Amino acid sequence: MTRWILLAIVVVIAGAVLALQYFVPVSVRIPYGDRDAVAKGAPLYAEHCASCHGKNLEGQPNWRTRGPNGRLPAPPHDATGHTWHHPDQNLFDITKYGSAAYASPGYQTDMRGYEDTLSDDEILAVLAYIKAAWPRHIQQQHDQMAAMSE
Ligand code: HEC
Numbered sequence: 001m002t003r004w005i006l007l008a009i010v011v012v013i014a015g016a017v018l019a020l021q022y023f024v025p026v027s028v029r030i031p032y033g034d035r036d037a038v039a040k041g042a043p044l045y046a047e048h049c050a051s052c053h054g055k056n057l058e059g060q061p062n063w064r065t066r067g068p069n070g071r072l073p074a075p076p077h078d079a080t081g082h083t084w085h086h087p088d089q090n091l092f093d094i095t096k097y098g099s100a101a102y103a104s105p106g107y108q109t110d111m112r113g114y115e116d117t118l119s120d121d122e123i124l125a126v127l128a129y130i131k132a133a134w135p136r137h138i139q140q141q142h143d144q145m146a147a148m149s150e
Contacts, residue, residue, distance in 0.1 A: 027089040029146065031124055032131035032139065041129030044122055048114065053077050057133055071108050077130045079138045087142075087149040088127075095123045 031037040046055070052074035053059055059076030066072055075081040083091065094102060098113030114123060131139060 027087075027146070027149070028092045028120075028124065030088045030091065030127045030131050032128045034128060037125045037128040038132045040122070041125035041127070044118065044126045045129050048117065049077075049126060052110065057081075057130060069108075071110055074110065077133075079134050083130065084134060084138050084142045085145075088146045089149065091127050092120075092123060095127065096120070 045053075054074075054076060057076055057078040059078075059081055060073035063073040063075045063081070075083065077083045086094070090102075094111065095118075096113055096115050099109040099111040100107050101113065103109070118126070131142065134142070
């Protein structure tokens with residue numbers, strides 16, 4: 001009899017653990033160490049991001065100063081910008097939903113979301129391509145930030 005009660009408890013706990021994994025979102029990790037992802041991200045970056053963020057991730061000129069229309073130019077995605085100041089999940093969310101989703105209502109920005117253009121895997125591949133281009137010490141700082149933001 002006790003054996004059955006114990007078994008029932010184990011089954012309930014296992015079920016709860018599985019359910020938790022399903023419902024609690026796990027933060028995304030940019031797979032910059034995965035060569036296939038980086039290789040997949042390169043042409044996607046060239047097609048969808050380079051026109052604003054630069055062929056070599058250099059961003060637009062004077063990217064810290066708003067233009068005449070009040071909008072910010074595209075910042076670089078290399079180590080001179082502030083892309084690496086944001087943890088993995090933020091970069092994913094900004095790319096998927098656009099900058100306006102994370103600013104005060106009515107914020108005008110040229111950074112739209114790519115939800116309808118790129119799959120989640122493609123977004124991660126583009127970000128992997130970007131992160132793979134950073135110097136090692138910046139990658140490491142960025143890894144630590146992601147670990148701390150959990
Ligand atoms: C039409 C121009 C344009 C294109 C194309 C574009 N972006 Fe942006 N992006 C911007 C601008 C402008 C900003 C700054 C937005 C702001 O803060 O108002 C930005 C900001 C970002 C940021 C936040 C960076 C930071 O340091 O805060 C990320 C991440 C980003 N873009 C990723 C991408 C990716 C990935 C692509 C391609 C899938 C892409 N962008 C395509 C214009 C563009």
